[in-house]
Amino acid sequence: MRGRVPLQAPAAIPQATGGPGRPRGGQVVTVALDAMGGDAGVASTVEGAALLSREEVPVQVLLVGDPIAVEQQLRQVRYDPQRLQVVASSGVVRGGDPPRATLDRLPDCSIAVAARLVRDGDADALVSAGDTGAVILASSDAFRRLEGVRRAALAAVFPTEQRHGPREDPFALMLDVGATVQATAEDLLGFAAMGSAYSAIISELPAPRIALLSNGSEPSKGTSAIVEAHARLAKGPLAFAGNVEGVELLRGTVDVIVCDGFLGNVVLKMIEGMSEIARDLARGAAESSLQARIGLSMLGPELRQLRARTDWKRYGGAPLLGFDRVVIKAHGRSEARAIRNAIKVAAKAAEGDLAGRIRDTVLAMGGSA
Amino acid sequence: MRGRVPLQAPAAIPQATGGPGRPRGGQVVTVALDAMGGDAGVASTVEGAALLSREEVPVQVLLVGDPIAVEQQLRQVRYDPQRLQVVASSGVVRGGDPPRATLDRLPDCSIAVAARLVRDGDADALVSAGDTGAVILASSDAFRRLEGVRRAALAAVFPTEQRHGPREDPFALMLDVGATVQATAEDLLGFAAMGSAYSAIISELPAPRIALLSNGSEPSKGTSAIVEAHARLAKGPLAFAGNVEGVELLRGTVDVIVCDGFLGNVVLKMIEGMSEIARDLARGAAESSLQARIGLSMLGPELRQLRARTDWKRYGGAPLLGFDRVVIKAHGRSEARAIRNAIKVAAKAAEGDLAGRIRDTVLAMGGSA
Numbered sequence: 001m002r003g004r005v006p007l008q009a010p011a012a013i014p015q016a017t018g019g020p021g022r023p024r025g026g027q028v029v030t031v032a033l034d035a036m037g038g039d040a041g042v043a044s045t046v047e048g049a050a051l052l053s054r055e056e057v058p059v060q061v062l063l064v065g066d067p068i069a070v071e072q073q074l075r076q077v078r079y080d081p082q083r084l085q086v087v088a089s090s091g092v093v094r095g096g097d098p099p100r101a102t103l104d105r106l107p108d109c110s111i112a113v114a115a116r117l118v119r120d121g122d123a124d125a126l127v128s129a130g131d132t133g134a135v136i137l138a139s140s141d142a143f144r145r146l147e148g149v150r151r152a153a154l155a156a157v158f159p160t161e162q163r164h165g166p167r168e169d170p171f172a173l174m175l176d177v178g179a180t181v182q183a184t185a186e187d188l189l190g191f192a193a194m195g196s197a198y199s200a201i202i203s204e205l206p207a208p209r210i211a212l213l214s215n216g217s218e219p220s221k222g223t224s225a226i227v228e229a230h231a232r233l234a235k236g237p238l239a240f241a242g243n244v245e246g247v248e249l250l251r252g253t254v255d256v257i258v259c260d261g262f263l264g265n266v267v268l269k270m271i272e273g274m275s276e277i278a279r280d281l282a283r284g285a286a287e288s289s290l291q292a293r294i295g296l297s298m299l300g301p302e303l304r305q306l307r308a309r310t311d312w313k314r315y316g317g318a319p320l321l322g323f324d325r326v327v328i329k330a331h332g333r334s335e336a337r338a339i340r341n342a343i344k345v346a347a348k349a350a351e352g353d354l355a356g357r358i359r360d361t362v363l364a365m366g367g368s369a
Numbered sequence: 370m371r372g373r374v375p376l377q378a379p380a381a382i383p384q385a386t387g388g389p390g391r392p393r394g395g396q397v398v399t400v401a402l403d404a405m406g407g408d409a410g411v412a413s414t415v416e417g418a419a420l421l422s423r424e425e426v427p428v429q430v431l432l433v434g435d436p437i438a439v440e441q442q443l444r445q446v447r448y449d450p451q452r453l454q455v456v457a458s459s460g461v462v463r464g465g466d467p468p469r470a471t472l473d474r475l476p477d478c479s480i481a482v483a484a485r486l487v488r489d490g491d492a493d494a495l496v497s498a499g500d501t502g503a504v505i506l507a508s509s510d511a512f513r514r515l516e517g518v519r520r521a522a523l524a525a526v527f528p529t530e531q532r533h534g535p536r537e538d539p540f541a542l543m544l545d546v547g548a549t550v551q552a553t554a555e556d557l558l559g560f561a562a563m564g565s566a567y568s569a570i571i572s573e574l575p576a577p578r579i580a581l582l583s584n585g586s587e588p589s590k591g592t593s594a595i596v597e598a599h600a601r602l603a604k605g606p607l608a609f610a611g612n613v614e615g616v617e618l619l620r621g622t623v624d625v626i627v628c629d630g631f632l633g634n635v636v637l638k639m640i641e642g643m644s645e646i647a648r649d650l651a652r653g654a655a656e657s658s659l660q661a662r663i664g665l666s667m668l669g670p671e672l673r674q675l676r677a678r679t680d681w682k683r684y685g686g687a688p689l690l691g692f693d694r695v696v697i698k699a700h701g702r703s704e705a706r707a708i709r710n711a712i713k714v715a716a717k718a719a720e721g722d723l724a725g726r727i728r729d730t731v732l733a734m735g736g737s738a
Contacts, residue, residue, distance in 0.1 A: 161646055178584065182592055215547065215634035223551055223631055246638030250646055262592055263632060265584035269615030270639060277530055277619055278647075285671040295667030302654040302661050 028058045029347040032123035033339070035065030036092035036110035037130025039332050042066075042073040045129065048339025050079035059347045062087050062123055064114040089113035092130070095332060099133035103141070111135060115142035118325045125326035125346035127317070129334040135327065136179060136320060143323035146355060148362040151187045152322035153194055154179040154261070154329060158271045160252020165203035172252045173199050174213075176261035177268045177318065183260035185228035188212065189236075192229075193361040194321040195256040196238050201352035202345065207239040208255035213263060214243035225260070237364045317342035319349060321358065326350045397427045398716040401492035402708070404434030405461035405479035406499025408701050411435075411442040414498065417708025419448035428716045431456050431492055433483040458482035461499070464701060468502035472510070480504060484511035487694045494695035494715035496686070498703040504696065505548055505689060512692035515724060517731040521691035522560045523548040523630070523698060524567060527640045529621020534572035541621045542568050543582075545630035546637045546687065552629035554597035557581065558605075561598075562730040563690040564625040565607050570721030571714065576608040577624035582632060583612035594629070606733045686711035688718060690727065695719045 035045040042065060049061040060083055063070050067088045074084070091106035093099055103112060111134050117123045119142040128135045136152065145152070155175035163170055175195045180187055192210050199208035212230055214222035219230045221243055233240040241254045249257055249267070259267070282303070285292045296303070317330035317338070326349045330342035404414040411434060418430040429452055432439050436457045443453070460475035462468055472481060480503050486492045488511040497504045505521065514521070524544035532539055544564045549556055561579050568577035581599055583591035588599045590612055602609040610623045618626055618636070628636070651672070654661045665672070686699035686707070695718045699711035 161649065181584065213635060215550065215631050215638075246635045246640070247642030247645065249639060250642050262584050263635065266582060266615045266632065267635070267639065269584075270618060270636065271615075273616030273619050274643060276616065280530065285668065288671065291667050292671050295664045295671075298660050298664030298667065299654065302657065 028060050029125070029350050030060040030062060030123040031125045031127055031343050031346050031350075032062045032064055032087075032114040032117040033343060034110045034114045034126070034128035034130050034135075035063040035070050036089070037128040037135075038330065038334050038339075039095075039129075040335065041092075042069050044335050045339050046070060046073040047077050047336035048334070049084055049343065050074070050077040051336055051340045052343050053080040053083035054078065057344065057347070059083070059343060060085070061343060062114070062117060064089050064117065065092075065110050066090070087113065087117065093134035095131045097131065097134075099131055099137050103134060103137055111138045112141070115139060118327075119143060124350040125328065127328045127330060127339070127342050127346045129317075129330035129332055129339065129342070131332075132178065132329060135329050139320055139323050139325070139327050143325045143327075145322055146324055146359055146362065149190050149194070149322040149358070151176075151180045151183070151190060152320060153191045154318050154320050155195055155198060156264075156268050156318040158268060160250060162252035164199075164252065164255050165205045167204060169203045172255055172257060173202075173208075174249075174257040174259065174264055174268065175321065176259070177264035178261045179320065180261045182262065183225060185225045185232065188225060188229035188258055188260070189232055189365065190322070190362070192233055192238055192240075192256070192258045193365050194358050195258060197357040197361045198319055198321060198349070198354060199256050201349055201354055201357060203255065205255055209239050209241045209253075210256045210258060211241045211244040211248075211254040213245075213249060213257050213259040213267070215245065217243050217245065219243070229258075236366075238361075317345060319345075319354075321354075324355045326354050397429050398494070398719050399429040399431060399492040400494045400496055400712050400715050400719075401431045401433055401456075401483040401486040402712060403479045403483045403495070403497035403499050403504075404432040404439050405458070406497040406504075407699065407703050407708075408464075408498075409704065410461075411438050413704050414708050415439060415442040416446050416705035417703070418453055418712065419443070419446040420705055420709045421712055422449040422452035423447065426713065426716070428452070428712060429454070430712060431483070431486060433458050433486065434461075434479050435459070456482065456486065462503035464500045466500065466503075468500055468506050472503060472506055480507045481510070484508060487696075488512060493719040494697065496697045496699060496708070496711050496715045498686075498699035498701055498708065498711070500701075501547065501698060504698050508689055508692050508694070508696050512694045512696075514691055515693055515728055515731065518559050518563070518691040518727070520545075520549045520552070520556045520559060521689060522563055523687050523689050524564055525633075525637050525687040527637060529619065531621035533568075533621065533624050534574045536573060538572045541624055541626060542571075542577075543618075543626040543628070543633050543637065544690065545628070546633035547630045548689065549630045551631065552594060554594045554601065557594060557598035557627055557629070558601060558734065559691070559731070561602055561607055561609075561625070561627045562734050563727050564627060566726040566730045567688055567690060567718070567723060568625050570718055570723055570726060572624065574624055578608050578610045578622075579625045579627060580610045580613040580617075580623040582614075582618060582626050582628040582636070584614065586612050586614065588612070598627075605735075607730075686714060688714075688723075690723075693724045695723050 064087045070086050089110040091109040093102045111128050111130050115138040118126045153176035155173050156177045157171040160172045175191050196208050214226050286296050317328045320327040328342050328346040431454050433456045439455050458479040460478040462471045480499050484507040487495045522545035524542050525546045526540040529541045544560050565577050583595050655665050686697045689696040697711050697715040
């Protein structure tokens with residue numbers, strides 16, 4: 001690390017893990033958290049890490065950020081000092097900053113230092129609620145693309161009507177949602193392999209059902225990239241369910257939805273927008289009449305359950321897939337609880353050997369996904 | 370017309386209009402209805418036309434279909450015989466049939482005969498709830514593409530939170546939703562021109578606000594086709610509002626959303642799926658507890674209003690734009706009321722001189738949209 005001396009040298013961190021990105025089961029997983037990233041900065045990140053430190057989970061968090069700001073925030077919260085450590089960084093890439101230029105100007109900014117801790121094996125996974133472009137670039141700078149993976153993908157979970165896996169997760173996975181705007185058939189195959197590997201770990205599914213998002217269920221429907229990807233997935237080793245349309249996406253008839261980053265981004269924002277609009281409509285109804293207000297309050301338990309299921313804060317962020325390390329991008333608007341969940345998901349992915357699992361899946365698909 | 374003699378020859382139909390596709394204001398508009406198209410066939414189409422015939426609107430409907438089936442259905446309903454006439458056709462293209470081959474094999478099928486009535490000036494507009502591919506092909510066979518229009522587009526209205534135009538329409542327009550899967554920048558410009566012209570007539574807006582659906586509001590966001598279309602629309606004569614994302618789409622911050630047919634189709638089906646899922650969730654809540662059931666019944670008026678607003682049956686079908694004639698594709702699942710609305714929309718578009726308006730808009734944009 002150039003420039004600054006870490007408040008507590010990463011080298012001094014007890015390493016109970018099985019090597020970079022591959023902690024052994026049951027042992028402590030170390031997560032490097034970009035403490036400066038996200039709209040609320042240290043206020044959310046430090047509190048999120050503090051929350052987790054008080055729980056019975058074997059996760060160690062390195063809070064990477066301005067040591068004065070982080071320490072000050074730590075004094076405001078209750079935490080287990082055995083489970084949190086501060087690592088100094090200098091500067092932050094903010095949303096709106098040009099990410100490449102800012103990373104070059106601030107080589108010791110929080111996301112860059114956090115990524116290097118993971119690269120060097122001082123941590124097993126990276127979590128950031130900072131600018132998406134900066135997280136992707138810092139990851140490309142620090143990590144290696146996995147062999148056979150042509151393009152990284154950002155995946156997101158979204159609420160579905162049907163449930164998934166033995167833990168009955170009320171969400172499915174969609175990728176890419178923004179890392180690769182236009183995708184070739186080859187890219188889509190890679191997304192399918194990576195999504196399958198991630199879903200297998202996170203939702204504990206032996207063979208996640210994969211589908212291509214298209215404008216019809218027939219193999220001939222969609223762009224030329226989708227038609228080609230369909231033909232190849234149909235012959236491949238994944239649990240390929242064919243094409244799905246917009247309706248089935250929300251029903252959740254499959255576990256992993258594959259599409260290019262442009263479509264995924266539009267669709268994901270529509271889904272986020274839906275719950276916002278539903279909330280506004282309920283508010284409007286409540287204001288319109290006393291009867292409606294009483295009706296809504298009687299539906300309280302059901303509405304709370306629905307709100308919980310459609311709340312992205314519960315689902316712990318979006319994995320950036322395709323690198324030899326675990327990277328979780330938390331939502332920029334993450335509050336403490338969302339940060340805590342993102343750290344937990346990152347630890348679970350590292351413990352499940354995400355990179356190794358992706359490598360194996362790509363290999364099974366013929367080596368070049 | 371080959372093969373069969375029309376039950377009532379189209380030549381004998383009183384023509385009160387101002388020529389093909391351009392009836393003069395206040396005069397009777399004639400709509401050719403594919404009476405065999407749609408999942409319910411004559412049951413829906415004949416009843417829809419009959420409904421309209423009893424209303425105070427100057428619209429004449431030609432029921433194009435198997436004369437025996439149509440006459441039989443007419444005996445089941447109340448209608449004004451001055452406003453309905455039967456034109457014989459032979460055969461129908463059903464969903465699942467290969468449309469091109471079936472049209473070639475059945476040159477006098479209902480959609481082909483109806484399109485020729487419009488081509489020959491015996492009717493001012495075409496309405497069909499039949500197979501989308503068949504409607505598009507029959508239109509290409511019978512009509513001319515408008516000068517300067519490279520690709521036809523299918524447009525659809527969808528419910529939005531905000532309202533549009535002086536009549537406060539609770540819907541916006543999106544195109545293309547399936548005629549042109551992959552669109553160039555040039556194609557997107559054409560869709561913008563056609564959507565603007567149609568929205569101006571249907572929602573009575575002097576300058577409909579147009580936006581490109583993209584993965585970010587910045588001009589640099591999206592596929593290369595979108596980035597180029599953005600730059601050109603920004604310099605053009607339309608009321609261009611830039612790019613919108615998934616959230617704003619549902620809010621309805623603009624009047625016309627432009628995208629390629631692949632994206633439009635996925636998004637439209639998601640929107641249709643949402644109200645289905647909302648209905649299922651409400652049903653699930655009602656079954657879960659007595660309290661929820663009472664709460665839902667107290668919300669009755671608000672839920673009915675919401676259901677009405679998100680009900681595609683009210684909005685009268687999707688215009689197929691780019692030809693020198695008015696074509697409205699009604700939903701395959703259309704019941705009588707949806708057919709009635711589609712006929713009304715077709716008459717309004719013909720009366721507003723849709724083709725002329727598109728031609729003028731394309732010309733204003735530099736002649737080649």
